[in-house]
Amino acid sequence: MAETVQQALRDLFENNTAAVVHAIAGAGLAGFLLVGLNNTRRGEGLARDILRADCQILLTDAEHAPLLDGLDLGDVTVFDVASPEWRALVDGACPLEPYREVGPTIRSC
Numbered sequence: 185m186a187e188t189v190q191q192a193l194r195d196l197f198e199n200n201t202a203a204v205v206h207a208i209a210g211a212g213l214a215g216f217l218l219v220g221l222n223n224t225r226r227g228e229g230l231a232r233d234i235l236r237a238d239c240q241i242l243l244t245d246a247e248h249a250p251l252l253d254g255l256d257l258g259d260v261t262v263f264d265v266a267s268p269e270w271r272a273l274v275d276g277a278c279p280l281e282p283y284r285e286v287g288p289t290i291r292s293c
Contacts, residue, residue: 201245201265203243203245203265203266207243210280213280213282214280214282215282219237219239221233221234221237221242223248223251226251227255228255230251230252230255231255231256231257234255234257234260235257235258235260239260240259240260240261241260241261241262241263242257242260242261242262242263243263243265243270244262244263244264244265245264245265245266246264246266249262249264
């Protein structure tokens with residue numbers, strides 16, 4: 185199993201952009217839930233996945249943004265992570281304060 189987890193982490197960081205890594209780190213520090221969407225899904229199936237996951241904000245890039253064209257995503261706010269709007273939000277954000285500090289745990293086997 186460890187090999188599967190290691191491969192999954194390798195794939196995650198090798199096949200994604202810096203924006204994805206920043207989103208993962210930011211969500212972890214702030215205590216937010218981050219949902220990764222299956223970018224092989226299309227049309228109504230993708231819309232159902234997004235709505236079922238109860239996404240409030242959807243981050244995309246220029247490569248994947250066309251997958252969202254014409255989809256009814258309700259109140260989901262979509263940001264292109266390469267857009268000036270997203271850059272302005274990131275640049276204007278307050279310093280991130282961790283939701284809580286977590287120390288090491290001691291487990292006995």
